[in-house]
Amino acid sequence: MRFSSNVKQFVLLIIVGIFLLLGYMVFNHFNERQNMVWFDTSKIHIPVDEDQRNTSLSKPIFRSRVQNIVSPESRTDVVAVTPWLAPIVWEGTFDPDLVDIIYKSMNLTIATTVFAVGKYVRFLQDFLETAEKHFMVDFNVRYYVFTDRPDDVPSVNLSQGRHLSVIQVPGSNRWQEISARRMEIIQTAIERQISREADYIFCLDVDSKFHARWGAESLGRLVAVIHPWFYQQTRDHFTSERRPASTAYIPMDEGDYYYAGAVFGGSVEDVYTLTKVCRNQLEEDARNSIEAAWQEESHLNRYLLYNKPSKLLSPEYQWDDKKTKTNEVKVIRFSSIVKNYAEIRPNE
Numbered sequence: 001m002r003f004s005s006n007v008k009q010f011v012l013l014i015i016v017g018i019f020l021l022l023g024y025m026v027f028n029h030f031n032e033r034q035n036m037v038w039f040d041t042s043k044i045h046i047p048v049d050e051d052q053r054n055t056s057l058s059k060p061i062f063r064s065r066v067q068n069i070v071s072p073e074s075r076t077d078v079v080a081v082t083p084w085l086a087p088i089v090w091e092g093t094f095d096p097d098l099v100d101i102i103y104k105s106m107n108l109t110i111a112t113t114v115f116a117v118g119k120y121v122r123f124l125q126d127f128l129e130t131a132e133k134h135f136m137v138d139f140n141v142r143y144y145v146f147t148d149r150p151d152d153v154p155s156v157n158l159s160q161g162r163h164l165s166v167i168q169v170p171g172s173n174r175w176q177e178i179s180a181r182r183m184e185i186i187q188t189a190i191e192r193q194i195s196r197e198a199d200y201i202f203c204l205d206v207d208s209k210f211h212a213r214w215g216a217e218s219l220g221r222l223v224a225v226i227h228p229w230f231y232q233q234t235r236d237h238f239t240s241e242r243r244p245a246s247t248a249y250i251p252m253d254e255g256d257y258y259y260a261g262a263v264f265g266g267s268v269e270d271v272y273t274l275t276k277v278c279r280n281q282l283e284e285d286a287r288n289s290i291e292a293a294w295q296e297e298s299h300l301n302r303y304l305l306y307n308k309p310s311k312l313l314s315p316e317y318q319w320d321d322k323k324t325k326t327n328e329v330k331v332i333r334f335s336s337i338v339k340n341y342a343e344i345r346p347n348e
Contacts, residue, residue, distance in 0.1 A: 078314070078328050082256065088226070088312040091330040094217045100138070103216035109140040110219075111198035111268065113186055114206045116147040117178050118171055123207045123337070125154040132159060134210035134333070142197055146185055165193070180282050180295045187275040195268055202265035205336065208318075212333045220311030222266040222274070224304050228315035228323055230258035241298040246290050247281035248298040250305060259304055261297025262336060263318045266310070274303055 074080075080088050087093070112135070116124045124145065135141070143164040145153055148171035158164060169185055172178045186203055194201060200219050230238055235255040241248035265271060278299040285292060292298035319325075319335035 082308075082312060084308050086308065086310055086312055088314055089217055089317070090314040090328075091316060096213060096215060096217065099215060099217045103219065104138065107140070108200060108216075108219075109142060109198045110136050111142050111144060111194045111201040113144045113146065113189065113194075113201065113203045115169075115178070115182060115185075116145055116149070116153070116206045117169065118148065120206055121147055121149045121152045123339075125156065126209050126337075127204075127206050128154070128156040128164070130210035132156065132162070134212055135214045137213070137215070139216070142194075144189060144194065146189075180286075180291070182296050183275045183278040183282060183299070187272060187279055190268060190272045190275070195272070198268055200265065201268050201271050202263065203271070204334075205262035207339055208262065208334055208336050210334050212331050214317065214333045218265070218311070218313055218317065220266055220309070222270045222304075222307065222309045223264065223311045223313060224257075224259040224300075224309040225263040225313040225318040226315055227258045227260040228318060228320050231315050232326075233258070238301075239293060240301055241292040241294075243290070245288065246292050246298070247284050248292040248302045250302055255301070255305060256308075257312065259297075259301050259309075260318045261294065261300050263313065263334070264300060274300075274307070277303055 075090050075092050078088075078090050080090055080093050082088060112131070114124070114127060124147075128143065131141075131143075137159075138161075140161040142162070145164060145166050146169045147153060147166065148169060150166045150168050153164075153166050156164070167189060169181075172181075182203075190201070202218075202223075235258075236252060238250075238255050238258040240250040240255060240258065242252065243249060264274070266274075278296060281299050281302070282292075282296065314329075316329055316331055316333045319329065319332045321335050321338045325332065
C-alpha cells in the first residue's frame with residue numbers, strides 16, 4: 001500500500017511529537033527530583049532531601065524537610081557520610097543558626113519517649129531538667145513518660161510549647177522483660193496518641209543527661225546513633241545477635257555500624273514501622289524461647305541493617321560517662337550516667 005506525501009508528513013509529525021513529549025516528561029521528572037527549595041525569609045538556597053517529607057500518620061504539613069544541612073568536608077578527622085550517602089552528624093558539620101532558621105519556620109512538634117520503670121524513676125528529674133536546657137530548645141516538645149510509679153514523677157518547670165504526659169505501664173521482676181517490651185509500648189502509644197500530636201519522635205534512655213545542644217540537625221526520616229563503644233571497631237567486634245535461631249540474627253560478615261539502643265528516632269510513621277517490626281520479631285523469639293543478646297537493641301540493629309537510616313548521629317549524641325572522651329568527640333551532647341546496676345535492676 002502506498003501513502004501520499006501528506007500522510008507521511010503527518011505520521012512523521014506524530015513521531016516527532018511523541019519524542020518531544022517523552023523528552024519533556026523525563027526533563028520534568030528530573031527537575032522535580034532536584035531537591036532544591038527557596039526560603040524567601042533567608043534568601044538562602046538549601047538542598048532538601050526527599051526523605052524529609054512529612055510522614056506523620058495524621059497531620060499533613062509542609063511536605064519537604066531539610067535533611068542534609070551538613071558539610072562533611074569541614075571535618076577531615078572523622079567519617080561524616082555513610083556508604084549509602086546518609087550524613088553522620090558531628091560537631092562542625094552543620095551550622096546551628098542556619099538549621100534553626102529553617103526548621104523553626106515549620107512549627108514542628110517533637111515527641112520524646114522515656115521509660116522510668118521501677119527504680120529508674122530516680123533518673124527522671126535530671127533527664128527532664130537537662131532536656132529543658134539543651135534538647136530541641138524553642139521547639140514544641142512532648143515528653144511521654146512510661147512508668148509504673150506515676151506518683152513519683154517529679155514536677156519540672158517546662159518552657160512554653162513543651163508538655164509532659166505520664167503513661168502507666170506494668171513493672172517487672174526482670175529488667176530484660178522491661179527492655180523487650182519497649183518496642184510494643186512505643187508502638188501502642190504512637191497508635192493511640194503520639195501520631196496525632198507530633199511530627200518527629202526520639203526514643204531515649206532515662207538514665208542519661210543532656211550536656212550541650214541537641215537540635216534540629218538531628219531530625220531525619222529514620223535516625224540512629226553510632227554506639228560510643230563500637231564506633232572505632234570493625235564489625236567482627238560488634239555485639240550483634242549471632243545465633244541464627246533468633247530473628248535478630250546478623251551474620252559475622254554483615255553490619256554497617258553498631259547502633260545504640262538508647263537513642264533512635266525519625267518521623268513518627270517510620271518509627272512506628274520500626275517498633276512494629278521489632279515487636280513482632282521479639283514476640284516470635286519469645287514463642288521460640290530465645291532472647292536476643294541485647295534484647296531490643298539487637299532487634300534494632302537487625303532492622304537498621306536492612307532498612308538504612310537516612311541520618312546517623314555521632315557518639316556525641318550518646319556517650320557513656322564510663323568512657324574517656326576521645327579527640328574526635330569535640331562535644332558531648334547526651335550521655336549515659338554511671339550507675340550501680342545491681343542496685344537499680346530487679347534481677348541484676
